[in-house]
Amino acid sequence: MSRHPTMWIKGQSSASLSGKVIVIAVTGSIAAVRVVELARELIRNGAEVYAVMSKEAQHILHPYALHYATGHDVITEITGEVEHVKFFGSEGCADLLLVAPATANTIGKMAYGIDDTPVTTFATTAMGEGAPVIVVPAMHNSMYEHPAVMENINKLQDWDVTFVGPHLEEGIAKIASNDQILLEVERSLGSSTLLGKKVLITSGATAESIDPIRVITNRSSGRTGREIAMEFYRRGAEVTVVHNGRLDSEGVNEILVESAGEMIDATLRELEHGYDMLISAAAISDYTLDASESKIKSGEDLSLKFRSTRKLIREVRNAYPEISIVGFKAEAGITEAELITRARESLEAADLDMVVANEVSITGMGTVENDVHIISARDDAITHVSGNKRLIAETLADNVEEIFRKN
Known part of the structure; x- marks a missing residue:
């Protein structure tokens, strides 16, 4: 027999959850309508997904919808298959229980070991076995702000249950986005190879004011910096990003800046809190100017006088000589050999641990894809990735x- 059509999308986005079995436990919140796409997003990243539903959840979302979404029959009651033990007993096949959405009622039952629905029976078993549990x-x-609910959430967090969201809008504690949930699942089931490391990342373009309305900037989208931040977070690091943008993640700390000066000052201040590494992925403006306090009238000839900005890596290296630094070197209109030569010169001149070099005249800035050379100062090894x-x-x-590993 051919596999369920849902499996055709498996692994299409990434293999980050390949080989992992995830059980989504759905409760009676209207946000249950979001779970179909959530399940499919987990599958797109390689997971095998099963669903268990409370009776109340079935009033909102038919089990057929989750059968379609996961490719598996939905568990709506505990039978002679002892499904909760099959998945989360001592020899269970599941890697994580994802309670999404979770109502106040279910959170309270989880906090007190009450298992009178298929969902709470799964939760009691998973928590008793010490399996990873994420609650959304x-x-x-x-309801969310009721003292008892807050107390129950704190109690579960003390037992290492992870919470994602909610977003407080329009008087509703709304379910977190699928991207946020996916990222926390990836972190929970990931390698944890960077656990205990603190990493500061600068990302994206800076902008220098010409007047209260106009700025001068560059083509950087910040996509590379955001992807680096999320990947390091997936691997267990404590991550902070200094940028002029937004990340759809509660776990990654963000410091918002606009100009080159603000980025440099914010980075130096943040490094006072003790970091293992700086990844300087931002396209920081090389020039700035004294901005007009009032709007420059349109149609007039305009002459601007620029001056050089400070150099972030130089100031960081002077202030924190022991910190590991990864720099980025962007060039345009040169050969690959010349790109590597200039990257090595930057590696030595700035005392970097590693440099990421790319030629941006074709791809790189503002694009989805890139072609880079990663050069290590330790052994001069070059990793080419496109x-x-x-x-x-x-x-x-x-x-x-x-x-x-080698430090």
Whole structure:
């Protein structure tokens, strides 16, 4: 017999969850309508997904929808198959229980070991076995903020249950986005090879003010920096990003800046808190100017006088001589050999541990894909990688792990 058509999408986005079995436990929140796409997103990243539903959840979402979404029959009651033990007993086949969405009622039952629904029976078994459990709350805001609910959440967190979200909007504690949930699942089931490491990443373009309305900037989208931040977070690192953008992640700390000066000052201040590595992936402006306090009138001839900005890596190296630094070297209109030569010169001049070099006249800035050379100062080894920026982030993380292993 051919496999269920849902399996045709398996692994199409990534292999980050390949070989992992995830059980989605669905409760009676209206946010249950979001679970079909959530299940499929997990499958796109390589997971095998099963679903268990409470009776209340079935009033909102028919089990057929989750059968379609997962490719497996949905568990709606505990039978002679002892499904909770099959998946989460001492020899269970599941790697993680994802309670999404989780109502206040279910959170309370989980906190007190009450298992009177298929969902809570699965939760009691998984928690008793010490399996990873992620809870994604969704309910009315006034319910979420009830002292008992807060107490139950804190209690579960003390037992190493992970919570994702909610987002408080329109009087509702809304379910977290699928991207946020996926990232936390990947972190929970990932390699944890960077656990205990603190990494600071600068990302994206900076912008220098011309007047209160206009700025001068560059073509960087920040996509590479964001992918690096998420990949290092997946591997267990404590990650902070300094940038002029937004990440759809609660786990990654963000410091928002605009200008080159603000980015450099923010980075130096943040490094006071103790970091193992700086990854300087931002396209920091090389020039700045004194901005007009009022809007420059349109149509007038305009002459701007620029001056050089400070150099982030130089200031960081002077202030923190022991920190590991990964730099980026972007060039345009040169050969591969010349690119590597200039990257090596930067590696030595700035006392970097590693440099990522790319020629951006064809691809790189503002694009989904890139072609880069990662050069290590330790042994002068060059890793050439071409493809989407998530692949580049994964390859960089592999190389950084090698630095930490040898230090």
